[in-house]
Amino acid sequence: MKSYRKELWFNVPSRRGFVNITREVQDCIDASGIAEGLCLVNAMHITASVFINDDESGLHHDYEVWLEKLAPHEPVSGYRHNVGEDNADAHMKRQIMGREVVVAVTAGRLDFGTWERIFYGEFDGRRKKRVLVKIIGE
Numbered sequence: 001m002k003s004y005r006k007e008l009w010f011n012v013p014s015r016r017g018f019v020n021i022t023r024e025v026q027d028c029i030d031a032s033g034i035a036e037g038l039c040l041v042n043a044m045h046i047t048a049s050v051f052i053n054d055d056e057s058g059l060h061h062d063y064e065v066w067l068e069k070l071a072p073h074e075p076v077s078g079y080r081h082n083v084g085e086d087n088a089d090a091h092m093k094r095q096i097m098g099r100e101v102v103v104a105v106t107a108g109r110l111d112f113g114t115w116e117r118i119f120y121g122e123f124d125g126r127r128k129k130r131v132l133v134k135i136i137g138e
């Protein structure tokens with residue numbers, strides 16, 4: 001069995017944002033030389049997510065509105081976590097949108113449904129953060 005590990009770095013210039021990272025993950029599979037196996041992609045920070053869904057800007061706007069209803073950023077003082085920081089909402093948004101995805105690798109490709117794409121979800125940005133890609137197989 002082969003294994004491959006890589007950290008992808010992101011620096012989203014706003015507090016929140018969604019980044020399609022499908023190409024970067026496929027590049028990792030290409031570099032790994034693994035044709036059949038599994039690919040794990042996880043955020044290495046507790047205020048960011050990795051998830052799979054449609055690359056459609058209306059949906060991303062809807063996520064933003066929905067997440068703000070569930071865990072509004074303001075008022076910052078409404079959260080016990082926000083003593084000396086202001087990112088309690090980001091922890092909750094990350095919890096809802098998830099930490100990681102696992103995708104089958106078949107014939108050297110991400111074995112996706114038609115509209116599936118991998119996204120990095122940032123909820124407390126304006127700093128460098130990492131995503132781990134781990135691929136196992138042969």
Ligand code: ZN
Nearest residue numbers: 081085087088
């Ligand atoms: Zn925090």
